[in-house]
Amino acid sequence: MKLYTFQVAPNPTKVRLYLAEKVAGGAVIDIPQVSVNLPKGEQRKPEHLARNPLGRLPVLELNDGSCLTESLTIIEYLEECYPHPAMIGRSPLERARVREVERIAELGVLLPIGRIIHATNSPIGLPPNPEVAAHFRKILPEGLRLLDTRLSDGRPFVAGDCPTIADCTLAAALQFARFGKVEIDPTFTHLLHWDARYRERAAAKSALTL
Ligand SMILES: N[C@@H](CCC(=O)N[C@@H](CS)C(=O)NCC(=O)O)C(=O)O
Numbered sequence: 001m002k003l004y005t006f007q008v009a010p011n012p013t014k015v016r017l018y019l020a021e022k023v024a025g026g027a028v029i030d031i032p033q034v035s036v037n038l039p040k041g042e043q044r045k046p047e048h049l050a051r052n053p054l055g056r057l058p059v060l061e062l063n064d065g066s067c068l069t070e071s072l073t074i075i076e077y078l079e080e081c082y083p084h085p086a087m088i089g090r091s092p093l094e095r096a097r098v099r100e101v102e103r104i105a106e107l108g109v110l111l112p113i114g115r116i117i118h119a120t121n122s123p124i125g126l127p128p129n130p131e132v133a134a135h136f137r138k139i140l141p142e143g144l145r146l147l148d149t150r151l152s153d154g155r156p157f158v159a160g161d162c163p164t165i166a167d168c169t170l171a172a173a174l175q176f177a178r179f180g181k182v183e184i185d186p187t188f189t190h191l192l193h194w195d196a197r198y199r200e201r202a203a204a205k206s207a208l209t210l
Contacts, residue, residue, distance in 0.1 A: 003033045003074075004051060004059040007209050008179050010110055011071040012058040013172035014165075018075050018087060020203035021163050025085035029078070031060075039123050072106075075165055087164050094160070101150065101159040101166040108143020110173035112136040117180030144188050151190035158194060163203070171198055171208065178210045 003019075005012035022029055036042045036057055043055040051059045051067045060068040060077070068074050079088050089095035118126045119133035147158060147170065159166040174195050177184060184192065198204055 001031045001063060002061040003031050004036050004048070004057055004061065005033050006036055006038050006057055008175060009038055009057055010114060010172040010176040011056070013175060013207065014071045014168045015058045015060075015074050015078075016207040017168040017171055017203065018078070018165060020207040021087060021168065021201075022078070022082060022085065024201070024203040025087075025163075027082045027084060029082055039125075041124075072102075072165075075168075079165075085162070087168075089159075089164065098159045098164045098166055101147070102164070102169050104143060104146050105158065105166050105169040105173060108146060109140065110169055110176070112140040112143065113173050113177045113180070113182050116140070116182050117176065121180060123179075140182075141185060144184065144191060148188040148191040151194050156197070163201075167198060171195070171204060175208050175210050 003012075003015060005016055007013075016033065019029060019031060036048055038057065042048060043052075043057060048059075049055055051061065052069045054069070056069065058069075058071055058074060060074045062068065068077060076088070079086075087098075089098040113136075115136040116133050117123070119129040119136070121128075151158060155161065157163050157167050158170055174184065176182075184195075186192065199208065
């Protein structure tokens with residue numbers, strides 16, 4: 001297998017963090033990573049469009065040459081191939097809880113941060129759109145507040161007592177916020193403490209650059 005990715009881009013970062021956490025937890029996974037330079041437009045070259053006609057990352061190329069797209073689908077596939085350590089819970093309810101928190105991190109935090117950055121100072125050259133930026137600046141605190149509240153019970157990780165895909169999504173989102181200079185309201189202290197703690201992990205240090 002081969003993972004097509006790009007540093008700091010949040011959706012590839014989710015998968016890279018997931019792989020780093022699995023390996024740190026003892027899984028033997030060796031998937032070479034190939035960089036596709038998004039600001040240079042390499043995602044629109046024919047060889048990448050053959051992997052993903054939408055011209056996006058990440059893409060997981062399988063051993064038969066076919067490709068899987070969509071970061072969460074790639075993670076779920078890898079989790080089935082390499083179930084230990086469990087990164088999506090260990091029982092039906094735990095798995096539902098992890099998925100619930102991961103969706104909040106994706107839809108309530110990563111997506112608004114991405115929209116704000118692409119509407120203000122897009123690294124891939126999308127045109128500025130102040131209305132879109134204002135809309136997503138307004139809704140970002142809702143997602144942050146939900147996660148801050150979950151973390152206020154003192155849990156070490158965003159979905160409980162061990163690292164899960166929810167941590168990967170949230171850490172990828174907050175790294176992109178640092179890249180795009182989107183401020184996280186300092187009153188979300190539980191979330192910011194989680195971020196500082198999470199970035200000290202070896203897996204985070206190996207997969208995050210900012
Ligand atoms: N829903 C997709 C989103 C993929 C996506 O938007 N990837 C971005 C990088 S974070 C991308 O490749 N953008 C390049 C472009 O739109 O030209 C996923 O979860 O993988």
